Amino acid sequence: MTHLETSQLIRRLQLLQRRLCEMANDLGNLTDPEIVAVSEEADRLIIQLQRLRKEEAEYRKMSEVCAVSALTASQPTEEVSQQAGTLLVKHS
Template sequence: MDRLETTHLVRRLQLLQRRLCEMANDIGSLTDPEIVAVSEEADHLIIQLQRLRKEEAEYRRLAEISGLAGLTAPQLTEEVG
């Protein structure tokens, strides 16, 4: 998993969560279209993070099977590929 990408996604998600809280306090309705749009954006980020973590788990599993447990995901891809 690309740690920089993961860190970026997590920070962006945290910002969206703060924004959602502020908007909910200001607007007062969780069904407001603006709040729904921000919530959907947060959902997409969560899905991206889950996919990245799933890929990391697959790389680790492949590394264990291949005896390459010390390699990172990109190294493993080069080694296996």
């Protein structure tokens, strides 16, 4: 999923949250079936966003490992290390 799609999901979630507040004020009953349905939809979006963020984090981690592996394979005379998210290359 792209950043744009993630942004669209976040906007949809924000709209649902506003709708829930309005419905709660109007209906005054949080167990009303309409409120429950909107709340469940918001829950599904939250879970979807959490999965996407987890996948993105795993992808970034794999990309960093691949980049370091590629550097060490192509530059055997250099020492490659990673500290606090920064790639350091030390020439021997």
